[in-house]
Amino acid sequence: MTCRPEAFDHNLERLGKTPSLLDTVAALALAIDAKDHYTLCHSQAVSRLAAQIARQLGLSDTQVEEVRLGGILHDIGKVGVPERVLNKPSRLTPEEYNLMKSHTLLGEKILEPLKSKAVEGIRGIVHSHHERVDGTGYPDQLKSENIPLGARIVTVAESFHRMVSNVVYRRGRSVEEAVAELRRCSGTQFDPKIVEAFIRLLETPGDLLRWLRTDDLTGTVPLTPPVE
Numbered sequence: 021m022t023c024r025p026e027a028f029d030h031n032l033e034r035l036g037k038t039p040s041l042l043d044t045v046a047a048l049a050l051a052i053d054a055k056d057h058y059t060l061c062h063s064q065a066v067s068r069l070a071a072q073i074a075r076q077l078g079l080s081d082t083q084v085e086e087v088r089l090g091g092i093l094h095d096i097g098k099v100g101v102p103e104r105v106l107n108k109p110s111r112l113t114p115e116e117y118n119l120m121k122s123h124t125l126l127g128e129k130i131l132e133p134l135k136s137k138a139v140e141g142i143r144g145i146v147h148s149h150h151e152r153v154d155g156t157g158y159p160d161q162l163k164s165e166n167i168p169l170g171a172r173i174v175t176v177a178e179s180f181h182r183m184v185s186n187v188v189y190r191r192g193r194s195v196e197e198a199v200a201e202l203r204r205c206s207g208t209q210f211d212p213k214i215v216e217a218f219i220r221l222l223e224t225p226g227d228l229l230r231w232l233r234t235d236d237l238t239g240t241v242p243l244t245p246p247v248e
């Protein structure tokens with residue numbers, strides 16, 4: 021798996037962006053990497069999974085690219101979260117958890133100067149990727165269809181990847197266990213039609229399952245411990 025910001029070039033070219041925007045987004049990727057060198061690999065895995073789900077749902081090429089970039093940048097706001105919080109090996113205090121949650125709004129703010137129609141959709145993904153369809157997520161407690169579709173897709177891809185990843189304090193779950201968890205949380209945390217599309221994708225013969233089972237994908241990824 022490629023964990024380099026050059027991966028953006030291809031995506032942005034397909035969106036028909038100017039070199040200055042391309043440079044800016046590549047710089048953002050480097051910013052994520054500088055903060056936590058595991059995050060970029062994680063984000064690229066999420067990006068790949070999310071784009072495949074978007075394709076499975078029959079979205080247009082432009083929408084698929086939007087979801088791909090949203091997947092890469094969804095956690096860009098973590099550049100503004102203190103490293104002692106990001107990398108804390110034990111449970112976060114409520115105050116630390118609030119700092120962690122602020123990465124959605126920070127991320128949206130970071131992308132604010134990039135005034136373009138394409139970036140608007142990506143900002144929506146960054147802003148809303150921790151919403152839940154039952155309305156108990158953050159930052160806006162949006163419900164169901166009120167959550168941008170791209171954000172609902174990235175949420176499923178992101179959660180799945182975190183579940184199957186090895187982290188500093190636990191081994192990743194198997195693909196089967198992670199699928200069972202997606203099903204369990206379908207309709208509360210996740211949009212059921214996106215969960216079903218992802219499961220259909222996993223059941224389709226191809227490279228995806230093989231890739232999911234490689235150490236490259238599920239290498240050690242530092243996770244945010246739950247709030248106390």
Ligand SMILES: [Fe+2]
Pocket residue numbers: 094095123149150
């Ligand atoms: Fe996040």
